[in-house]
Amino acid sequence: MNGELLVLESKEALTEAVADTFVIAARDAIAQRGTFSIALSGGNTPKAAYALLADERRTAVEWENVHVYFGDERCVPPEHEDSNYKMAFETLLGHVPILARNIHRMHGEDEPAHAARAYAQLLIETLGDPPRFDLMLLGMGPDGHTASLFPGSDPLTDDDRLVRAVYVEKVKSHRLTVTPRVVNHARAVTLAIGGAEKAHVLREVLHGPQEPLKYPVQIVAPIDGKLTWLVDRDAAAELAS
Ligand code: 6PG
Numbered sequence: 001m002n003g004e005l006l007v008l009e010s011k012e013a014l015t016e017a018v019a020d021t022f023v024i025a026a027r028d029a030i031a032q033r034g035t036f037s038i039a040l041s042g043g044n045t046p047k048a049a050y051a052l053l054a055d056e057r058r059t060a061v062e063w064e065n066v067h068v069y070f071g072d073e074r075c076v077p078p079e080h081e082d083s084n085y086k087m088a089f090e091t092l093l094g095h096v097p098i099l100a101r102n103i104h105r106m107h108g109e110d111e112p113a114h115a116a117r118a119y120a121q122l123l124i125e126t127l128g129d130p131p132r133f134d135l136m137l138l139g140m141g142p143d144g145h146t147a148s149l150f151p152g153s154d155p156l157t158d159d160d161r162l163v164r165a166v167y168v169e170k171v172k173s174h175r176l177t178v179t180p181r182v183v184n185h186a187r188a189v190t191l192a193i194g195g196a197e198k199a200h201v202l203r204e205v206l207h208g209p210q211e212p213l214k215y216p217v218q219i220v221a222p223i224d225g226k227l228t229w230l231v232d233r234d235a236a237a238e239l240a241s
Helices: 011-033 047-054 084-091 112-127 196-207
Strands: 004-008 036-040 066-070 072-074 135-138 163-168 173-178 188-193 226-232
Touching: 004 011, 011 036, 011 047, 011 135, 011 188, 011 226, 047 084, 066 084, 072 084, 112 163, 112 173, 196 226
Parallel strands: 004 226, 036 066, 036 135, 135 188, 188 226
Antiparallel strands: 072 173, 163 173
């Protein structure tokens, strides 16, 4: 298995661990380089952690030095209920003193291929080529997808592009996603995984053969970065104790 696995006793403990990971990574990055660049994950798992960062942990982060990006986005307008940006804004970004110019959302409202090219250019201009995040927060679906790298999808072919526009048959919609090239250049990647519905696939992912086309989350292997799996007890239920 790549990286460090931490099993948390409950969903609440997982939430705290994700929020603490954000706080510590921000403190270290700002101390060393003056800014903290993070790619947020979408989905449900991180919502409670984002809310905690906007509330109890709010004063623990120097928000004026934080730059927020996204690992993936649904191809919908920012006000659409499916938008990862909307979720992050409503739980976190709209409640902390982060500078609006430091929030870098993927333009899900634009033509997908154009939006992907534009975001790749933004990443290069702000984080270098290849772009290097201080922290990428990722989740894992019950099918082993991460970001919007879904089983069998072509973004798994590691190529020069940094952001891809993909049509995901499973959800019958277009998505924007960073590619493995971006994920694996991060200084740190934290996967936050909770719920019994993830238990079987997590065992296959961590203890089964390397099959990244089947389980895209297996491509997560930072080249020169720290990988942490934060998993609650329910999701860890099938892992060897
Ligand atoms: C998204 C996410 C996606 C998510 C997983 C897990 O856009 O939905 O980027 O990759 O992390 O689907 O989602 P849950 O946290 O809701 O289980």
